[in-house]
Amino acid sequence: MLTEFDLIQRYFTRSTPDAVLGVGDDAALVRVNEHMELAISTDMLVSGTHFFADADPFLLGHKALAVSLSDMAAMGAQPRWAILALSLPEVSEVWLEKFSAGFFALANEHRVGLIGGDTTRGQLNICVTIMGEIPHGKALRRSNAKVGDDIWVSGKLGDAALALAHLQERVQLTATEFSTCVPSLHQPTPRVLLGLALRDIAHSTIDISDGLLADLGHILKASRVGAEIFFSAIPISSAMQSMHDKKLIQQFILAGGDDYELCFTAPKTQRTKIEKLSLRMSLPLTPIGHITAASGCIVHAQNGQPIHLEKSGYDHFR
């Protein structure tokens, strides 16, 4: 069975001599003038796959744009313009009112203009294309991680997967615990400002949308390096700390999708700068391991043993 990445590689990856960067990073890059590149990315959210059909339309409007803004963050791009294609099973003015309010609330916060789109009838499907600007050569690519780099993550990991598991009745959280982790699932904060700040600090960056190991894996593959990470160093929420099923915790933290935090690698010489940045942004930035010359990613448990997961990340076709 083809994975999503094999599928893209086999059928949709051709050389693109006129682009700075084609298929295979968080965004594509095209050169638009002497000084600037444009980063372009698209994300399709489908009812039943990415969200429940009865999802709150305000939150859905927020999330549809947040997911795209997160791609801009992962490139170090300043988001500028968005395009929205929307397939709707029916026209509900209440739904549209709330959806557009959620979308524009986040768009206004980031001064992103909605400049075009398409609407049609069909299963609820939201496709946002976003464009952002990056000074020439400053994009944070997946392919530039260097041996010896620290590996950092922003925020706390696994809460979106934990909240989803609660909604699916696979785990049971208290109301308080659920309320602390559900915003990660329904109203993620794209780390745009962090991405901009990392332009001159990080070697490589990715957003954690498919799960930490899967997304870090993309950096390792593109950079032809390996990694060691320390499970106990990964920042988690108090809701996650309250969980008892060790295997499940590992799954949520290492392979839970939808986190939209950034994972980045940076030389050790940048540690102080990153710590100051974390304070200035009031956003946890935590070193969780380092880049190695050996291939593959080893996750050390607290007892020193390596952790093996059954499923290392989200794949729509597996």
Add this chain to the structure above:
Amino acid sequence: MLTEFDLIQRYFTRSTPDAVLGVGDDAALVRVNEHMELAISTDMLVSGTHFFADADPFLLGHKALAVSLSDMAAMGAQPRWAILALSLPEVSEVWLEKFSAGFFALANEHRVGLIGGDTTRGQLNICVTIMGEIPHGKALRRSNAKVGDDIWVSGKLGDAALALAHLQERVQLTATEFSTCVPSLHQPTPRVLLGLALRDIAHSTIDISDGLLADLGHILKASRVGAEIFFSAIPISSAMQSMHDKKLIQQFILAGGDDYELCFTAPKTQRTKIEKLSLRMSLPLTPIGHITAASGCIVHAQNGQPIHLEKSGYDHFR
């Protein structure tokens, strides 16, 4: 009940001070350097709405890109880069192989690079975003038609609607007739070269995707003018000529969607240039009427009486 255009106007049109042109034309325009603007457009094609679920994937790959290229043509833009988001009910390698072959055959013809995308699981949904370049100020907008302009169309109109009606068994064509009109439906030719040539000739341009009257209506509304057109002047195919149901013919020609020809307005002084262009491109370019100061669009039948249609164009939500 909201129309598609009301819906866009009410919920998704906000001021976009950072763009040259926002929601409401065939593409948005953003300024990227001193000399150039970027035209960006997105189109979403949904199984069951825009095509049959068992549609030939090669033709679908062609059409998904053709529809977007047609938007570039309508702006006078040189298409450069495409992004493809794809929602698939299952992974069929045969389907993907053919779909991508159809997509890339047309992309290569126009030297358009596929630079990014997204794949996910769901009802078959194809969303193509395309970007093209236009010298600053040269875009062919809907809003620039002038009183006295001739109204021109490229190619022959209504064949896509006629072929669809045959497939839906609403009309019966001979095999020969069907074979002459079905390419308009399944393998439309985007008029990219015509769009480029019209940059210095036309006042306003639109592609006929929703039907002649609906799309010309967008020009009239945006330009605050009216039009008179002469039904018998509209170029049609021999398959259409063989039809007997007068009402149905009018419907196909005036309101049939999916034609992807260009409708443009140009001053009378450009007639010779346009006729030469038609010869050079081996593409019929036909004057069908003119722009008037009075609002609305009058269609004159051969007998001089005005033609009234029940439904003037395609709207996904009506």
